[in-house]
Amino acid sequence: MSSEEALLGVENLTKRFGAVCPANGVNYKLRENQVAGIIGPNGAGKTTFFNLVTGLCIPDSGNVFFQGGDITRLSPQKRVQLGIRRTFQLASVFDNLCVVDNIRVAYYQKQRAGRPSLGGMFLTELVGVHSETIDELTEGMGFANVAHTEAGGLSLGNKRKLELAMAIIAEPKVLLLDEPFAGLSEMEISQIVEMLKNRCAGKMSILIIEHKITWLKDLVDRLSVLVNGELVADGTYQEALESPQARKSYWKLIEE
Amino acid sequence: MPRWLKRYGDILLVFGAVGLLRLALPVPFVIHAVIFAIYTMAFSFLIGRLGLVSFGQPVYLSIGAYGTGIYLARFGTNPYAGLFVGVVVGILFSLLIGSLLLRLTGDYFALANLALCAVGFFFFQKALVSVTNGDTGLWYLARMSSTPILNLRQPNNVFVLALILAVLVWLLMKYIDSSVYGAACLAVKGNETKLQLLGYDTFGVKWLAFVLANATAALAGALYAIYFGFVSPASMELVRAPEVIVAALLGGAGTLYGPLLGAFLYIAMQDLVSTHVLYWELFVGIMVVLIMMGDEKGITTWLKPIFRSGWQLVSRRPKITRTP
Ligand SMILES: Nc1ncnc2c1ncn2[C@@H]1O[C@H](COP(=O)(O)OP(=O)(O)OP(=O)(O)O)[C@@H](O)[C@H]1O
């Protein structure tokens, strides 16, 4: 399959930080509506991979493709407008806005076809930004009671859920989740898994970085293992976990 | 209570009170304080809503003042036209400067503004001396023509105009607070990268805010220029940079009443203290330190509970008890 057929693809992506090489000639293609997982040890380059795809980080060499076009040099903002959204390993929301306002700001961009103009923003009342999806998500994430408190006061779990809500409300084409389950209770994780299955699967491609591997089992239809900036295994959940290379370079670390 | 009264009742109250102050206090004081309040509101918006601290605000104030002053001294005589010119010059200047300085962040932005202020002072005092008369300044009070309504040759009318403009600026700030744009400004302050990654043009958001705030500062400068009838480089001396910061923080940055309160308190203290104390600046310095020990919301943080309990005292109705 060539990059032109994949929704999102990277070719020979390389990035160095001094002696560290968190992306060493990575080739990866994500198909439409695919739900894929990426696992790997700490410092393997998983987050760096997301940074390269979202434009927070420019590769030393190699290219990033989206819908057949080369987006390697595009600004982060342009990539978002094309339909790539992500969450961060450290949940990133607007601490000084209340929970609904966070969601409203995220939704408004979608409402304005991805490109909110200054004039439009100026003339639109914030409380006027509402929709059934906002209500549904606020309800579904269990935010009904905290809707009007500042996001800075939320628990880590709630921040993560809020960030997720802000990402999926825009119905992106590709959703990149960086350790969405970290720091959450079992209950909260299964809530998020359900949310991803019901609301996102089949409508968008999802790429999930996780250390809590077993939670990916029912969720992903593909799993890759990244070690030292290189993809050492790629296949179904079972295949990836049983691949000899992955066992050698990743499981060894865990089993020891 | 009708809806408009609910929404704008507070502003009627506050500015009504300012209007009444005019009857009780010396005219020069209230005029000075109201114009200074406009200047402070603009800065408070920058720092409180956008998180941008600038140590060079006098330059934006003075650009407006010189726009008006040069027009009235060399080109026209109508003070309203002068006011208009001052604001337009302020807008153009902040459009240009914003496009350059907003690429800097945090402390660098604050210091670059300081440098800009120093450069501005040099220009108006030395480099453009043929236009600005250097330290002597431009004097045009006698040239200003009378207008049929709200004749600005009379200080009383300057007060009325300044009060009207202060209300309009206040309404603008209040409106922005309720708009998506206002939320975007706060979002820039809280987490600019995140806003970018939601597809927003954060530079545009900052640029517009910068221009709005500094054009408002220029408006204040233009009003000063008309009230005093002269302009000189003294208005952009670097030692004057902290005054608007102190006033904004005194009242509480990013709040709606804070800048008004801060401006009045500041000017009052300046008038009282500087007549008795030689080194008024020392006093300002100590105040800055004291304010910095509090937080961004300034004295309103401890005034609010006092007002609230005071209000409860006068509005107490015996039967209604509110459960928390
Ligand atoms: N901006 C940067 N500057 C310097 N080094 C960096 C930068 N970003 C990442 N690195 C380094 O690259 C390596 C990979 O980091 P990355 O965050 O991608 O790992 P990760 O796979 O996400 O790990 P974790 O599971 O701990 O989140 C690390 O050694 C990190 O220190």
Ligand SMILES: [Mg+2]
């Ligand atoms: Mg990571």
